[in-house]
Amino acid sequence: MVRRSGRRPGNQDTKQSILEAARQVFAERGFDKASIRAIAGDAGVDPALVHHYFGTKEKLFLASMNSPVDPSELLPAALSGPREEAGLRLVRLVLGIWDSPAGAAAVALMRSAMSNEWTARLLREFVVTQVLRRAVAELGIDEKEAPLRSALMATQIAGLAVVRYILKVEPVASADAEQLVAAVGPSVQRYLTDDLPGVF
Amino acid sequence: MVRRSGRRPGNQDTKQSILEAARQVFAERGFDKASIRAIAGDAGVDPALVHHYFGTKEKLFLASMNSPVDPSELLPAALSGPREEAGLRLVRLVLGIWDSPAGAAAVALMRSAMSNEWTARLLREFVVTQVLRRAVAELGIDEKEAPLRSALMATQIAGLAVVRYILKVEPVASADAEQLVAAVGPSVQRYLTDDLPGVF
Structure with a gap:
């Protein structure tokens, strides 16, 4: 066996x-x-060591993805409050993260997921289990409708991120965050709680 | 100068x-x-040769992007018809292209734009000048509102493509196209023609 130098x-x-x-x-x-x-x-280690270094399975998952944020800490505030404004609060939360220093890591993660099937799987798992599942539970969305409603919400939020931070299409790229909350929030709200004729 | 072999x-x-x-x-x-x-x-050639090989500037642009489709051929049908259903028709058109054999090229283009700043610029130019500008003109959207309305439409349509074809989040990834038209079309319509309180 060759010992790697410097490590x-x-x-x-x-x-x-x-x-x-x-x-x-x-x-x-x-x-x-x-x-x-x-x-x-x-990894060839004792499970206790994994717990020691990373804590829960959730924390290990976030660390493995280099997630810049922990949704379990940020989502409760966005999800509590009037149900009919949850869409606005979710868009505000997402823009707040992406507009912050953590945004660079979020852009890197999104970019990587676009070109790498494995990262895409991880990001999908992240979005579904860490974000959408919590939102659906907290907002009391019908169990049968929840998967499609939350994936539709993901289309709008992912698209906002792609157009504002990656493709940088103006004027969305440099719009004031609150203007985008007012524009996009109601679309997210619609997916979460409105009647969707022709869908369900 | 070294002559490249085989060419x-x-x-x-x-x-x-x-x-x-x-x-x-x-x-x-x-x-x-x-x-x-x-x-x-x-390119070190005569402009007449460029016209000879590629025709118009639009055609050259589409060829340089490996665009699988020509929006000037596809958009008129989607944009004509009742104005209040333009959102549905646009989503139907986009899904029709991405679900067709041309979809593979569209996925490749989108992926490339995510990781390469130059391709992102080309894709942005494509979306703005070839798609959004036509839609806005055809639908008679207020000139001052048009840039933001069309960029908002782009957030929803790009997000639908990313979630369905690249991240493959279920059930959107394998949903029937008409179910997605019913779900997403009204959000696109909202950006195109509805009042957007707090935005304008």
Whole structure:
């Protein structure tokens, strides 16, 4: 075996192995079916060590994606309050994150997901299990309608991010955030809670 | 000078040089300010040759982007008919293209635009000058409101494409096209023609 120069076994290598195994397992099995045990097995470490370094499965998932934010910390405030304004609050939250220093990491993640099937799977799992599932539960959306409603919401929010931050189509690219909240919020609200004739 | 092996000067090389010059000039100056003369100059050929091979500036632009479709042929049918259903018809047209064999080229173009600043500029020019500008003119949208309305429409349509064809979030990824037309069409219509309180 060739010892790689300049690197020694240690915490950083172990953490890196766990993160690589986590990306692989989360992408292959999806978030729900991935287990800390399987990830530890792939990384060749004890499951207790995974918990020690990363805490919960959610935290490990966020770390493996280099997520700049933790939706479990940010979503509750956006989701509480009048139900008929949840769309506005969600768009405001998303723009707040992307317009902040964390936005650069979000752009990098989105770009990578566009060109790499594995990152696309991870991003899909992230959006579905960490964002949409919480939104649907908190807003009390009909269980049968929830998957389509939340994926429709994702079309509008992903598109806003792509056009504003990646393709940079004006005037959306440099519009004031509150103008976009007023413009796009009602479309998100429609997907969340309005009647959708011809759909359901 | 080293002569590249296996290639001879000829029509294919000339066409390729013109297409490369076109991509460069369209991305640098934008569609409106790019001229056949400037492109011919960069490619080191006579402008008449560019017209001979590619026809109009529009056709050259589409060829330089590997566009799978020509919006000037497809848009008129989608834009004619009841104005209050233009959103439905536009979503139907977009899904029809992306669900067809041409969809693979559209996915490739979108992916490339996400990771490459130059392709992003070309795609932005394409969307603005070839699609949105026609839609706005045909639908008689207020000139001052048109840029923002059409960019908002782009957020919804780009997002639908990203979620259905690239990230493949279910159930949007495998939904029936007409179900998505019913779901997303009214959001596009809203951006095109509805009052947008807090925006204008």
